Amino acid sequence: MLNKLTKFLFSTRFTAFLFLAFAAAMIAGTFLDAGQKTSPTPYTRTLIYNAWWFEAILVFFVINFVGNIFKFRLYKKEKWATLTLHLAFIFILIGAFITRYYSFEGVMAIREGATENIFLTQKTYVTTYIDGDYKIDGVPQRLPIEKEVDFSPRLKNKFSIHTKYDQQPVDIELEKFIQGAQEDIVPNEAGENYLKIVEAAESGAQNHFLKEGQVVLIHNVLYALNVPTEGAINFTYNNEGLFINPPFDGEFLTMATQTTGTVVKDSLQPLMLRSRYVFGNIQMVFPMPVIKGTFDLVKKSGILNTQEEDGILLKVSTKGESKMVALLGGKGSYNPFKKVHIGGLDINFQYGSKALKLPFSIKLNDFEAERYPGTERGYSSYSSKVTVFDKEDDFDYKIFMNNILEHRGYRFFQSSFDQDEKGTVLSVNHDFWGTWVTYIGYFMLFFGMLAILFSKHTRFADLKSKLDKIKAKKAKLLTVLVLCFGLNAFSQEHSKDDGHNHLKPSKTQIDSVLKANITPKEHADKFGHLVIQDLSGRMMPVDTYASEMLRKLTKSDTYEGFDANQVFLSIQESPILWYNTPIIYLKLQKADSIRKIIGIDKTEKFATLADFFSTKGEYKLAPYLDEAYKAQVPNAFQKEFKEADQRVNLLYNTIEGKSLKIFPVPNDINNKWISTSDFRDAKYKIEDSLYSNFIRNGFRAYLATLNDAKKTGNYKDANKLLDAFKKTQHQYGASVMINDKKVDTEVLYNKYDIFKKLYSWYMYAGSLLFIILIIEIFKSRSKAMRITATVFKLIILGLFILHTAGLIARWYISGHAPWSDAYESMIYVAWATMLFGLVFGRKSDLTIAATAFVTAMILMVAHWNWMDPAIANLQPVLNSYWLMIHVAVIVASYGPFTLGMILGLVALFLMIFTNNKNKEKMSLNINEISVINEMSLTVGLVMLTIGNFLGGMWANESWGRYWGWDPKETWALISIMIYAFVIHMRLIPGLRGRWFFNLMSVVAYSSIMMTYFGVNFYLAGLHSYASGDQIVSVKFIIGAILFLTLVGYFAYRKYLKFYKK
Secondary structure (H helix, E strand, C coil): CHHHHHHHHCCHHHHHHHHHHHHHHHHHHHHHCCCCCCCCCHHHHHHHHCCHHHHHHHHHHHHHHHHHHHHCCCCCHHHHHHHHHHHHHHHHHHHHHHHHHHCEEEEEEEECCCEEEEEEEEEEEEEEEEEEEEEECCEEEEEEEEEEECCCCCCCCCCEEEEEECCEEEEEEEEEEECCEEEEEEEEEEEEEEEEEEEEECCEEEEEEEECCCEEEECCEEEEECCCCCCCEEEEEECCEEEEECCCCEEEEECCCCCEEEECCCCCEECCCCEEEEECCEEEECCCCCEEEEEEEEECCCCCCECCCEEEEEEEEECCEEEEEEEEECCCCCCCCEEEEECCEEEEEEEEEEEEEEEEEEEEEEEEEEECCCCCCCEEEEEEEEEEECCCCCEEEEEECCECEEECCEEEEEEEECCCCCEEEEEEEECHHHHHHHHHHHHHHHHHHHHHHHCCCCHHHHHHHHHHHCCCCCCCCHHHHHHHHHHHHHHHHHHCCCCCCCCCCCHHHHHHHHHHHCCCHHHHHHHHCCEEECCCCCEEEHHHHHHHHHHHHHCCCCECCECHHHHHHHHHHCHHHHHCCCCEECCCCCCHHHHHHHCCCCCCCEECHHHHECCCCCECCHHHHHHHHHCCCCCHHHHHHHHHHHHHHHHHHHHCCCCCCCEECCCCCCCCEECHHHHHHHCCCCCCHHHHHHHHHHHHHHHHHHHHHHHHCCCHHHHHHHHHHHHHHHHHCCCCCCCHHHHHHHHHHHHHCHHHHHHHHHHHHHHHHHHHHHHHHHCCCCHHHHHHHHHHHHHHHHHHHHHHHHHHHHHHHHCCCCCCCHHHHHHHHHHHHHHHHHHHHHHCHHHHHHHHHHHHHHHHHHCCCCCCCCCCCCCHHHCCHHHHHHHHHHHHCHHHHHHHHHHHHHHHHHHHCCCCCCHHHHHHHHHHHHHHHHHHHHHHHHHHHHHHHHHHHHHHHHCCCCCCCCHHHHHHHHHHHHHHHHHHHHHCCCCCCHHHHHHHHHHCHHHHHHHHHHHHHHCCCCCCCCCCCCCCCHHHHHHHHHHHHHHHHHHHHHHHHHCCC
16 A cells, blocks of 8 residues: 555656646636736735645655655766756755744835834734633733734635633634724714714825714814814704804815815805815815714725735624624724623634734934936835944944845835825845755756756756657748748738828828928937937937837837827927827726817727817816825726826927927936926026036027028037037036947837847748748758758858847847847847757757747837837846846746747648658657657756745845745746656656647647736736737637647648557
8 A cells, every 4th residue: 555655646747737726726816816916915825825735735745755755766876967957946945834834024114214023924913812810810801812913805614713711712703804994974863973083194095983972183283073162163063954154264175076176264155065174284074974873894995095904803702692793904904903702701802913022122323215307206225224223232233225234134115105205115035044955945946957957867968869869851831821821810810900081080180280380300410419318318319219109109119100209309390290199098998088188089090199188277187196006007998097097197398399399407416307398487597607508508508590591401510509509418418428338229229129039030031941941851962952941040140240230239229138028028039939949959950930920920019009119228126136037037938939839830730741751750750859859848947946946045035035936936836846747757657748748838838928918918027018908809819719629630640640559
């Protein structure tokens, strides 16, 4: 019996089961949290990540790994690389166990000048203290009970405590849990009369309840209901209605009608419900009349901006008596205990985080928020200057993103800060042993992964040996059909947004005026070399700003044949004309709610700036933007409003001249550059009167000179003024001014737009090489064919060199590694795919052709409308050397996986077109492709595994934990499990064979697609920067499944007939 059990636990079948079960559990966890604000949630933590069966999978992994070390004698010298890998995962899993059960983390808020040694735990608890008459040696005894809880509105939450106090049974049970709860008055005839007052405070709305006959003090102001009190705001409630009699003057605003009124002191007047009353610094709203009722927990209204707390209702029973206790709290809350007297006992309850005491104290000396040049909210970084007070030693330290404070086993991370920038929020973590055991596993993993690629006694070395022995040509007829299918799909997608056919009739008149007054391209290009500071603080040529502006406004690079520089300059010359030009892009269907608000037809694809403002100049989107911008993870509705608002502001600032920030402010601390409009509105004091006059009138003079030049054709004077602008920029803004070489490079980068052109060039070269290789398969090789194939391989190599040069140029222009956002990562994935195609294609021309095709597809996707190719400033968390290490490695791993996917398809199609005549030739080709495929997947798995765990180390440096089941890291781990299964199939009886391996290399690629696209666009989490945008339809997914099913079926039929032994 024991032998059978160990044989099963150490079997490769059980290994495969663990890979798939672990992956399936994680997949379920990420999808169960889809649509939530973040992930994981209490729901998935309870059902999956903290469940006993999930941890059992990890325990069985350790058992299986240990067993396989002895089963396959991995302790032998020649198998040291594989042994290192197995030991690494054992260490990582043991470290995860230590972290799970022995570490703790939380948050610590400190105001400037304050000293704190208390932090609140991330976990939540129900804490109970039971006091009674029981004494020991005359000392009253208290029974403390503390129980960790993780309630979810999506669960049937179960919580109970059954205990005894001096043999007296006490039962506590959860009756209900309400997410986003508040205590409010619930109508009840047996209750008492209350008036609800909602106070507007800096931290959000706060509720107060004024009981009839009661006088309360709120922020040093007395309030009284039906009990006249001198000096108080008196409220009177009778059959005639509700009245107010304040001791000072004020005013009110009725929300529904926006009508205003005054409140006269010491006079009785009707109280207007649902109106905002203002008395000096006091703002309050009375949402409802006086209500007779009792207090209860209710769901909080989503309209008011109030502090987020959850609520629980507990039923307490003892000595045959029962009472209900309502508690507010949750993560990050530490409310006072609520006392209940029942059955002769005093029972105190608290729900929320636990307050833990540090063995030292931290004082916040100063909080600093650094901004990008010239911006107000564009934070480049933020930091906390603190002093640590300890018995052993006191010292100063500066905490900022990716720079943590470590002291006595505690680690402090810059997490957030108060809105007034006078306080900081630090994440606190204590996990010394868990971190180090896990890190040992990481280092062993990195070493072992690299070793299996270069050691002589590994599977990868065997594959290289096999590849050297295979002598055959590579070909595949139906690859052309796949290529044609891809080309057809491309042309259909491209044609969806190829024109401006939905603009208003008045557009014709506007365009005729524009055409008659447009600046010639040659001079507009010279204007485009002028340096500008954008709203985010990035220094760039006007050419770049104009290109980004036009692309963001219209989703196009030109407007009716005019390039971006011409359009931008035209806006400066004729602002009123562009105020009425339909140029602001609105998504079809998704933005219908916006169309309804601004009053345009649902079929209109573009709106004018005038459409967004009422006749009184009121911004129509304003009432909807506050919540949209405050949402940590905005929903699709809020995202559309934010995007529309950003386009409106972009065009408005350009029309008003505010975006033309070409004048440096001398000696400005933040290196601010301003426009003529800024100078006029803000009244900047500039000591140099000549320069001050130049800011006020220089650009206006340029426009006048330009207008004259368009009449005469002589642009000499206009060019002189452009040179004058440039000279003052170097004189007063030298510290942030970009040099001419970088300006010229960026203008050339914009002009050639190399990545947009590359995908068609890759496609043409790859498809023609396919055709030549197929001709070689069915006809004898000729010298002309060999030379032609070589030429196209050299062309593809040349395109790869251009691709590399484009990435280098982007790196040079931006000043950071070019894989920091969605667009950059896509062009980098395309580069990595082509790189590995060329590396593995040294002995396989078909690999090069297939890779060129898939690289073209990736670049094509990168230039669809939902990706922004603009170069942007880095987010503070990305401003780290980890960006170059983690992101470069993990994103590059998608290249070999993509190559493996396309080679798997090639192999399946070769099987389909196998017959008796070409069986031998096809078999050699399939063998060769399968070997290259496995080598490619192995390289991809090594890079993905190393990259994912490097990401864990980055997360530990940035957020204080190396693993938190965020969907991005979880899906990367899912992909690791799936590809580990695919590579281990050769060891599993019944799963060996070229057909199943190549099919699974295609199927497994869906996990990479989900890791890259799905997490970013469909799931919640720290990496969900585009959640809500649907980039792949359900029809496409179903179509892909059907297509692969058919290909797999027909390939399997031929595989059974010709290849299966």
